[in-house]
Amino acid sequence: MASLSTKSVDYMTVYTSDLVKAVRKAAGNIEKPLEGFHIVVDAGNGAGGFFAAKVLEPLGAITSGSQFLEPDGLFPNHIPNPEDKTAMKAITKAVLDNKADLGIIFDTDVDR
Numbered sequence: 001m002a003s004l005s006t007k008s009v010d011y012m013t014v015y016t017s018d019l020v021k022a023v024r025k026a027a028g029n030i031e032k033p034l035e036g037f038h039i040v041v042d043a044g045n046g047a048g049g050f051f052a053a054k055v056l057e058p059l060g061a062i063t064s065g066s067q068f069l070e071p072d073g074l075f076p077n078h079i080p081n082p083e084d085k086t087a088m089k090a091i092t093k094a095v096l097d098n099k100a101d102l103g104i105i106f107d108t109d110v111d112r
Helices: 011-026 047-059 085-097
Strands: 039-042 102-105
Touching (some): 085 102
Parallel strands (some): 039 102
16 A cells, blocks of 8 residues: 655745746846835735735835735725726825835736
8 A cells, every 4th residue: 555645835935936036037136126116016805915025025125005915805995906997096096105116906816
Protein backbone atom coordinates (compact mmCIF):
# COMPACT_ATOMS: atom_id res chain seq x y z
CA MET A 1 0.00 0.00 0.00
CA ALA A 2 1.32 3.41 -0.96
CA SER A 3 2.00 5.98 1.71
CA LEU A 4 0.03 9.18 1.32
CA SER A 5 1.09 12.59 2.52
CA THR A 6 -0.19 16.07 2.09
CA LYS A 7 1.64 19.33 1.92
CA SER A 8 0.11 22.67 2.75
CA VAL A 9 1.06 25.46 0.33
CA ASP A 10 0.26 29.13 0.74
CA TYR A 11 -0.40 29.89 -2.92
CA MET A 12 -1.13 33.57 -2.29
CA THR A 13 2.40 34.05 -0.96
CA VAL A 14 3.86 32.19 -3.94
CA TYR A 15 1.72 34.20 -6.38
CA THR A 16 2.44 37.63 -4.89
CA SER A 17 6.15 36.83 -4.54
CA ASP A 18 6.28 35.91 -8.23
CA LEU A 19 4.51 39.16 -9.18
CA VAL A 20 6.96 41.22 -7.13
CA LYS A 21 9.95 39.38 -8.63
CA ALA A 22 8.61 39.89 -12.17
CA VAL A 23 8.18 43.64 -11.67
CA ARG A 24 11.63 43.98 -10.11
CA LYS A 25 13.20 42.08 -13.01
CA ALA A 26 11.30 44.15 -15.61
CA ALA A 27 12.46 47.32 -13.85
CA GLY A 28 16.13 46.35 -14.22
CA ASN A 29 16.49 44.45 -10.94
CA ILE A 30 15.60 47.48 -8.82
CA GLU A 31 14.47 46.38 -5.34
CA LYS A 32 11.85 49.13 -4.92
CA PRO A 33 11.00 50.46 -8.37
CA LEU A 34 7.81 52.15 -7.10
CA GLU A 35 9.51 53.96 -4.24
CA GLY A 36 8.02 57.40 -3.73
CA PHE A 37 4.89 56.68 -5.76
CA HIS A 38 1.55 56.97 -3.99
CA ILE A 39 -0.83 54.39 -5.47
CA VAL A 40 -4.39 53.99 -4.18
CA VAL A 41 -6.07 50.62 -4.71
CA ASP A 42 -9.85 50.11 -4.82
CA ALA A 43 -10.65 46.39 -4.66
CA GLY A 44 -14.42 46.95 -4.60
CA ASN A 45 -14.71 44.38 -1.77
CA GLY A 46 -13.67 41.72 -4.28
CA ALA A 47 -10.60 39.47 -4.19
CA GLY A 48 -7.97 42.11 -5.05
CA GLY A 49 -7.43 43.67 -1.65
CA PHE A 50 -4.16 41.77 -1.24
CA PHE A 51 -2.54 43.76 -4.04
CA ALA A 52 -1.81 46.90 -2.00
CA ALA A 53 0.08 45.28 0.88
CA LYS A 54 1.51 42.19 -0.81
CA VAL A 55 2.56 43.55 -4.20
CA LEU A 56 2.74 47.35 -4.29
CA GLU A 57 4.20 47.98 -0.82
CA PRO A 58 7.10 45.50 -1.23
CA LEU A 59 7.89 47.36 -4.45
CA GLY A 60 8.13 50.60 -2.49
CA ALA A 61 4.74 52.19 -3.19
CA ILE A 62 2.78 54.14 -0.60
CA THR A 63 -0.77 52.73 -0.54
CA SER A 64 -2.46 54.83 2.13
CA GLY A 65 -5.99 55.76 1.17
CA SER A 66 -6.63 52.40 -0.50
CA GLN A 67 -10.21 51.33 -0.03
CA PHE A 68 -12.64 48.42 0.06
CA LEU A 69 -9.80 45.89 0.40
CA GLU A 70 -11.70 43.35 2.51
CA PRO A 71 -13.70 40.82 0.50
CA ASP A 72 -17.44 41.12 1.08
CA GLY A 73 -19.79 39.32 -1.29
CA LEU A 74 -22.52 41.88 -0.60
CA PHE A 75 -20.30 44.59 -2.18
CA PRO A 76 -21.51 47.32 0.18
CA ASN A 77 -19.54 50.20 -1.35
CA HIS A 78 -19.96 49.87 -5.11
CA ILE A 79 -20.15 47.21 -7.78
CA PRO A 80 -16.64 45.77 -8.27
CA ASN A 81 -16.54 46.68 -11.92
CA PRO A 82 -13.86 49.12 -13.10
CA GLU A 83 -16.14 50.20 -15.93
CA ASP A 84 -19.00 51.16 -13.57
CA LYS A 85 -19.47 54.94 -13.28
CA THR A 86 -19.97 54.81 -9.49
CA ALA A 87 -16.81 52.73 -9.08
CA MET A 88 -14.83 55.14 -11.26
CA LYS A 89 -16.07 58.09 -9.20
CA ALA A 90 -14.97 56.28 -6.02
CA ILE A 91 -11.40 55.67 -7.22
CA THR A 92 -11.15 59.17 -8.70
CA LYS A 93 -12.22 60.68 -5.38
CA ALA A 94 -9.75 58.47 -3.46
CA VAL A 95 -6.87 59.52 -5.74
CA LEU A 96 -7.71 63.22 -5.43
CA ASP A 97 -8.44 63.12 -1.68
CA ASN A 98 -5.14 61.35 -0.99
CA LYS A 99 -3.12 63.32 -3.55
CA ALA A 100 -2.04 59.99 -5.02
CA ASP A 101 -0.08 59.56 -8.22
CA LEU A 102 -2.22 56.71 -9.50
CA GLY A 103 -5.38 54.77 -8.73
CA ILE A 104 -5.87 51.08 -9.51
CA ILE A 105 -9.36 49.61 -9.44
CA PHE A 106 -10.11 45.90 -9.77
CA ASP A 107 -13.09 43.81 -10.69
CA THR A 108 -14.32 41.01 -8.43
CA ASP A 109 -11.81 38.35 -9.42
CA VAL A 110 -8.89 40.66 -10.25
CA ASP A 111 -8.60 39.79 -13.93
CA ARG A 112 -9.10 43.38 -15.08
